[in-house]
Amino acid sequence: MSKPIHAITQHGDDYKAVSLKQAGEQLEIIDFYQCERKSNDWNHIHQKISSNGQAWENIIGLDSKGIAFYHINTPDVDSQKLETIVRMQAESLLPLPQKDISYAWRPGQTSNGNIPVTIAVAKTSQLQNNINGINGLSPSKILLNPEAIVQGWLSFYDGNRDANQLIYITDNASVTCLINENKLIQAIYSDIGRKKLKNSQSEFNQFVEQLAHDLRDMNLTLSTNNTNKSLNTIILSNGDDFYKQIQSHLNERNIDAACTTPNMACFTGEKDVSPQIIHEFLPAVGLAYLSKAKQSQTFDLYQQLYHSPDKKSSKPNTPPVIITACLAAVLILTYFLISYFSDVRQLNYLENQLNSNESMNINQLIKENQVRKSIASQRIDLLDLLSKINQSNEQEVILDNMLYKKGQKIKLSGHIPQNSQAHFDFVDKLQATKGFSDVRLDNPVLDEKKKQLTFSITFDYQNFTKKKRSTTFKSKL
DSSP states (O other), X not given: OOOOEEEEEXXXXXXXXXXXXXXXXXXXXXXXXXXXXXXXXXXXXXXHHOOSSOOOEEEEEXXXXXXXXEEEEEESOOHHHHHHHHHHHHHHHOSSOGGGEEEEEEEOOOBTTEEEEEEEEEEHHHXXXXXXXXXXGOOSEEEEXXXXXXXXXXXXXXXXXXXXXXXXXOSSOEEEEXXXXXXXXXXXXXXXXXXXXXXXXXXXXXXXXXXXXXXXXXXXXXXXXXXXXXXXXXXXXXXXXXXXXXXXXXXXXXXXXXXXXXXXXXXXXXXXXXXXXXXXXXXXXXXHHHHHOTTOOOOOTTTTTOOOTTOOOSSOOOOOOEEOHHHHHHHHHHHHHHHHHHHHHHHHHHHHHHXXXXXXXXXXXXXXXXXXXXXXXXXXXXXXXXXXXXXXXXXXXXXXXXXXXXTSOEXXXXXXXXXXXXXXXXXXXXXXXXXXXXXXXXXXXXXXXXXXXXXXXXXXXXXXXXXXXXXXXXXXX
């Protein structure tokens, strides 16, 4: 039997927790806990939930304040190449050095040969500050509250399951969630909650106006994310007239919004619960359901900063080789253009053959296709190459440019801190990687002004360096 769960959330000005246990296919609520949040002191809520000597699984949910969500579309490639594209795109999108950012991503369903990808990004220092003091709780997972809210809505709220926007408002905070395929793809957090909104009509009017603006912006995000769904907005309610007022004001602004309350039939056990209690503890209860959901891929932003004591890691979670944003952009563009124009040429050729008055010789087409495949097999696979370079996992190696020409050795140029030895490990790992051979390091040159060593590495890669004729591509800053 699995351990009972403490699901603990930091939401707005409060720490809230719920204890649950497995009851067949359901989670049965044992008790609720709440205390005021003082800085990032988790000790108070820790003392409240540590009531007996039973073994518990602790899970923590944190607000999305300061987390930005980006949306990109990529070609339909395998998971390894997709990871390379996302990594380079994330590093090129952000104005901060790679060591100062943390990000997590999730792909959507493939449509028309494209994969929509959502990337969640935050400053590493901010994430670290969020989890200072949690070690005593030894959580098995650290997840985002907006994802828990979405899971809670799916698990125990009535109403429209085709909705793509959720609004969740408590006493001291509010969250607006954008959903696609029942998964979170964007969240907007605000420190404004019911208390302020009920006490000031001007605050209420400004809040609703800003909320309507955010909802319309989210609709644009859905449109650019290859989604044709109409906009449906759900306000998660506890039955209070306050939420009906929010709905009415949004309807007046041509936002199709409706309220929904928890389905209390979903909750069993001896603990008395009400729609008001479930609503207030929604992130915590949803967090427990999210942790048990099958095949739930979450935005695991904290995995590089915190490791559960129960999980043993075979190697440290270090960032990959850093490829500068300019180089990454050029390489991605090169890959996309080669793939796109190759596909267009092949499609146009087949259409011309099918539409021609002459009889089509199938055997001739098969032979021509075999020749094309043979030629394509000699072309460099940039994403595969970059994936293998990134797998070297040397944090201090920064690559500035790459030169590759058919029939000649590939050349990488980059730099490292002046006292680093990372380039030697980088060369050794490249040499040990399948497809790489004759990896050689040129003598590094010290740049005293920048306090760094510049270097270049040459190597053979698969069959690409064995031929003599091709086009030269050069990418550099």
